[in-house]
Amino acid sequence: DAGITQSPRHKVTETGTPVTLRCHQTENHRYMYWYRQDPGHGLRLIHYSYGVKDTDKGEVSDGYSVSRSKTEDFLLTLESATSSQTSVYFCAISPSGFYNEQFFGPGTRLTVL
């Protein structure tokens, strides 16, 4: 267990509502990532962070924003949820980023109706 928690673990929401997912780590690692996983697409990177207030886009960032005001927390926000954002969301952390030894959280299952 790499000391990563995600909240909530399950959420059902309606189209058009804002949603925020939280990733919390106790390891004080510099790098944090948000992925989504969908059948037939594997894991796809949404956003990542390389330090407090330092974030960058991944391959599927449209419709998502992130914030990292503290080392231990990385928030993923869906400003206006759509049904296409129904997915399982995984957070990951990495101690150095260099060797890509990433440790994943348990995931959040989000359903947008």
Added chain:
Amino acid sequence: DAKTTQPTSMDCAEGRAANLPCNHSTISGNEYVYWYRQIHSQGPQYIIHGLKNNETNEMASLIITEDRKSSTLILPHATLRDTAVYYCIVRVGAAGNKLTFGGGTRVLVKP
């Protein structure tokens, strides 16, 4: 990024060694080979990584061919809990680097 090719699925017997192949013929000199696995409904789990030397840890061994165009992940004594999708990923070692997960190999360990 170098593309990887893995078998879609494979079975292995409990207690026996499981040998998972991965082809990465376009790998470049600064790219590492990483292996992850994902057990149903859980987050991916890091297993091992290597550049050109064989590597071993408490979970598995990684054998990389001398030309680095292919590798094999070895689970020495497969258990039922090793049933998972195994991903071979090739990526440069660089700060903030992102992982790209392909289709992987679905491994079923049978009693």
